[in-house]
Amino acid sequence: MSKRLIRVLPHEIRDNQSELQKHVINAVLSNGNTLFGRLQAADNTGIVLKDTRDHLHQIALSELYELVYDDARGIVPKSRHPTI
Template identity: 45%
Template sequence: MSKRMMRIKPVMIFEKLKTLNGIVLNAVLQNGKTYYGTLVEVTNDFIVLEDTRYHSHKFPITTIYEVVYDYGN
């Protein structure tokens, strides 16, 4: 079964994710690191993810290369 992956660039993060709290996504940073977790909060300046160990990670939008999630669920 194919996945329908949505890729969002930093300039569109707030607009696209503001109503999607609770989705599981990957945040790919400018330095190449990727973080996987559940979206907890999104603002014009940062996003907050909760990983599988229930640790929160806050990322400034300026450090994000793209956000990737499966919108087929």
């Protein structure tokens, strides 16, 4: 079964928080670093991510580039590009 990479921008996290908490996610930071884990909490200033060693990472939204997760449902999300 194919998977789709779903990308969520920082300003979209609050609206998608319940869906994001169902998946293991990659938090891509603005400096290029990536953290892998599960979303624990999100608010207007940042997120809390729990990694595979059960360490909590607090990430400011200003430092976050995007969240990425695999969605195996096969549903193609709405494109960010108006021509696609």
